[in-house]
Amino acid sequence: MSLCRKRLETIEALKNDIHCLAADLKHVVQLMEVCGTHSHVIGRFGIRQLLPESVRLISGPGCPVCVTTAGQVAAAVEIARRGAIVATFGDMVRVPGPTGSLADARAEGCDVRVIYSPMQSLDIAAAEAPRDVVLIAVGFETTAPGVGATVRAAAEAGIGNFSVLCLHKLIPPALSVLAADPHVRINGFICPGHVSVIVGARAYEAVARQFGIPCVVAGFEPEDILLAIRMLLAQIAEDRACVENAYGRAVSWEGNRRAQRLIAEVFEPAAAAWRGLGVIPESGLSLREPWARYDAALRLEVEWVEYPEPEGCCCGQVLRGMVSPSECPLFGSACTPSSPVGPCMVSSEGSCAAVFRYERAVAH
């Protein structure tokens, strides 16, 4: 049988299972995904169109660029304007901040460089000494170990002109906040794929147990997403709430212990401000004291300023699942990928970008 035929049959079978399970539901269920790439895959493959009306997929704060606050963006831009070389992942560059974006700073003549791997920022620091090089470290648990390894490598090589603006955030504490939020009903979590490679499926146990919400770790093929939805519906039908792993080819129960140890060696949990969710205790990472010299916030005496969201921008509510992208008054009119107002439209992992790109035609 051709591969294509096999895949279509698998998808059809999963779709039928989902419809069968949904038929017995007593109310509409809302399943939240918290992974930018899941948002993207759901949009691209039109997963929502395969589901019955009683099963709704909502997007949560799964895009690390999107949950970076206006104040955090402004701090990065300020660092660029002060003359340091800023090394950043690509989709941070165009995020509009209250004082402009990193792209704006670059257009003004500031030195902003896009990197794919945090280790590249070390190469830049070595090449550009004694100029300060600051890595804007945005990302969840998937990216943090690599940044930790980079900080360790900087120490080993004695690179003195390198530091990290540590904006890493952790997914499980955010899930607890979302689960406790009375404004959004969440009946199941589709848990992120590659965050889970690092933290393990067990990281979601506390949320499942404390809030009675089923959690299924999903991979990135459309079949993976449909399978996770089916498994969540089965749990709901059976009144169970536990963690299941549907991405066993990459994710284990324990996760990557070596990466976890590295995170623990270089970072410690700290309170962090999330766009849309506010300050969540122990939900971010900051550099441990022995690594303080690599902490850009200390080294460059960064001042953290709070800013309001842009007028009319619903990113905060979109990130909490309270508002869907198309419900934002600016969606598709004042806010488009080419002229974005908020980060959810800019980032390749943003939910507004995913809906704009793949689902707009369907909505109309």
Added chain:
Amino acid sequence: MCLAVPVQIVEINGRQAVCAVGGTRVRAYLDLIEDAQVGDWVLVHAGFAITKVDAAEAEETWKLVGEALGNVSVPEAAGDN
């Protein structure tokens, strides 16, 4: 940013590996995994291998991706409609 594709280690130089994906080569640091060997399939994210993946599963994923891109032809069994 989350997306990582399975790639196969073809060369190891200290902490770094050269990995092959289709016809391209990518570098990945091995700090986050243990006992990496040439021939292992790994997931690479932001220049770091974050886990090994089952070889059979990884090859399957690449066959799917390759077919979609028209790079790999999977022979159809006789009698398929």
